[in-house]
Amino acid sequence: MKWFHASSRITGAAAGLALLLHAPTVFAFVEDVCFPSGGGTPFNCAPLPQACQPLGTTSAACLAAASLELVGDQTVGASQIGAKRSMIHADSVNLLAQAAGFSVDDANWISAYGEVPDYGQFEPTDMQGQPLGTYQTADLEGFKRTSFALGGPLFHYIPLYNGGSATAPAGVDGLHPSTQDASTEYFLTHVRSWAMAGGGTSPPICTAGLTVESANGDYATGSTCFTQGGQPALIDWTWDFPGTNSYTFNSGLQVLDEPDGGAVVLSTDFDTVVGNGAARVADARLGIYAHVLADRISHHACTDTSSMAGPTDGGSSTWSESETASPYCAQTYHSLFHVWETGVDFTGIPSADRTTEAALDAMYDEMVAFATARQTLRPGAGDAATKSALVSAMLTALEVSAADARVTAMAQVACDNGYQPFPGAPACSSSGEGGADAAGSDGSTGSDGSTSSGGGAQDNGGGKSGSCGCSLLTATSSLPMVSFAAWLAALVALRRRARRR
Numbered sequence: 001m002k003w004f005h006a007s008s009r010i011t012g013a014a015a016g017l018a019l020l021l022h023a024p025t026v027f028a029f030v031e032d033v034c035f036p037s038g039g040g041t042p043f044n045c046a047p048l049p050q051a052c053q054p055l056g057t058t059s060a061a062c063l064a065a066a067s068l069e070l071v072g073d074q075t076v077g078a079s080q081i082g083a084k085r086s087m088i089h090a091d092s093v094n095l096l097a098q099a100a101g102f103s104v105d106d107a108n109w110i111s112a113y114g115e116v117p118d119y120g121q122f123e124p125t126d127m128q129g130q131p132l133g134t135y136q137t138a139d140l141e142g143f144k145r146t147s148f149a150l151g152g153p154l155f156h157y158i159p160l161y162n163g164g165s166a167t168a169p170a171g172v173d174g175l176h177p178s179t180q181d182a183s184t185e186y187f188l189t190h191v192r193s194w195a196m197a198g199g200g201t202s203p204p205i206c207t208a209g210l211t212v213e214s215a216n217g218d219y220a221t222g223s224t225c226f227t228q229g230g231q232p233a234l235i236d237w238t239w240d241f242p243g244t245n246s247y248t249f250n251s252g253l254q255v256l257d258e259p260d261g262g263a264v265v266l267s268t269d270f271d272t273v274v275g276n277g278a279a280r281v282a283d284a285r286l287g288i289y290a291h292v293l294a295d296r297i298s299h300h301a302c303t304d305t306s307s308m309a310g311p312t313d314g315g316s317s318t319w320s321e322s323e324t325a326s327p328y329c330a331q332t333y334h335s336l337f338h339v340w341e342t343g344v345d346f347t348g349i350p351s352a353d354r355t356t357e358a359a360l361d362a363m364y365d366e367m368v369a370f371a372t373a374r375q376t377l378r379p380g381a382g383d384a385a386t387k388s389a390l391v392s393a394m395l396t397a398l399e400v401s402a403a404d405a406r407v408t409a410m411a412q413v414a415c416d417n418g419y420q421p422f423p424g425a426p427a428c429s430s431s432g433e434g435g436a437d438a439a440g441s442d443g444s445t446g447s448d449g450s451t452s453s454g455g456g457a458q459d460n461g462g463g464k465s466g467s468c469g470c471s472l473l474t475a476t477s478s479l480p481m482v483s484f485a486a487w488l489a490a491l492v493a494l495r496r497r498a499r500r501r
């Protein structure tokens with residue numbers, strides 16, 4: 001008996017090219033704020049390419065340009081990038097947590113751990129990209145997006161379960177996923193249950209999210225991780241670049257770290273590795289779950305067509321995310337969809353691809369649910385009008401095209417609503433903005449009870465800068481298919497153009 005994950009063509013041909021160019025493959029809600037390696041003003045990691053304007057363009061040239069923007073590091077060489085972060089996983093999660101009722105300190109830890117699945121370890125920086133020296137997370141390599149051997153990518157490309165069929169689950173809507181439907185959204189439900197527990201070893205966090213069959217018949221919420229006759233079962237995953245790369249995991253407890261020459265650290269040690277008390281552990285779990293939820297939405301165009309099935313004795317069960325089944329699993333559309341997630345006018349994006357709006361909406365609801373469970377819910381936080389107003393203001397801030405102005409705009413939304421900005425972002429002014437517990441932009445408290453201060457107040461930085469003012473595709477416009485030949489030709493042309501610069 002085993003689980004078998006097959007033909008996961010998530011990145012397609014461009015991923016192979018990325019490897020040849022020694023550039024990193026990117027994942028969901030990719031970093032949008034980058035800092036120069038020597039310090040300096042933040043810039044956009046992946047701005048909307050000229051070939052993709054007006055917004056909504058999906059030509060072969062646009063798709064190739066978007067891929068180069070994210071995978072080829074064409075804006076600036078990878079060696080020139082110092083710190084970076086995603087404003088969805090960091091700044092947005094921080095603000096939503098405070099809005100739900102979490103303290104500034106809790107929100108800072110939740111959002112710091114919200115970046116752990118991308119980096120393994122994360123520490124906020126100031127506006128010059130310099131480490132703050134506070135809110136540095138524990139090192140949790142097993143969750144990292146590039147920890148292929150440990151199953152880290154599954155925390156980004158969220159697998160679905162479809163009960164043994166080789167087809168996608170019926171009725172799945174990844175733009176608005178059901179966070180508690182273990183029959184289909186098994187991985188999302190698995191991580192949520194672990195996060196909601198707050199601490200302890202039950203329920204467990206398992207490799208690929210697989211548990212023994214529960215009383216409800218799902219493989220996400222069982223009491224222990226999946227085994228075969230008391231022994232680990234094989235989980236096979238094939239990821240197709242140009243060429244095939246196969247990974248085999250053992251079912252069981254998620255590995256947190258596998259240091260060279262050291263003992264493997266398993267998820268039963270999560271609370272100890274994070275340390276610093278029950279609240280810190282609960283914050284860390286919630287941050288990781290918030291990341292998984294956002295990534296499920298970000299990659300929904302691909303993963304809605306995927307399926308996870310099994311186990312079967314014959315090894316015939318499959319999880320398939322195939323470029324054949326959906327072009328949206330290819331690096332081309334994958335990159336374009338990420339470019340559409342920050343720094344653009346979201347109204348110009350087809351409604352099915354407005355992942356930023358959907359993610360903020362879902363994460364707000366979940367922050368309210370977790371704040372309720374921890375008995376820290378802010379009065380009125382569950383009101384629809386309150387949610388709508390805040391999410392709308394956040395979306396407007398995330399539309400600002402310049403990276404530094406976008407960070408400042410989001411910080412201003414926090415201050416306007418009586419909250420604190422993400423650590424290292426411009427602080428609220430001294431006029432009383434930011435609430436009674438304001439303690440600088442990082443809101444951190446030292447061991448002696450003192451507070452650390454962020455930078456001075458700054459203006460909003462303007463509205464939706466960079467709007468092209470030209471006609472856009474409507475929300476009902478369909479995305480055209482692009483042949484590999486056309487895409488490759490455009491890619492080569494763009495690459496030659498880049499070399500001439």
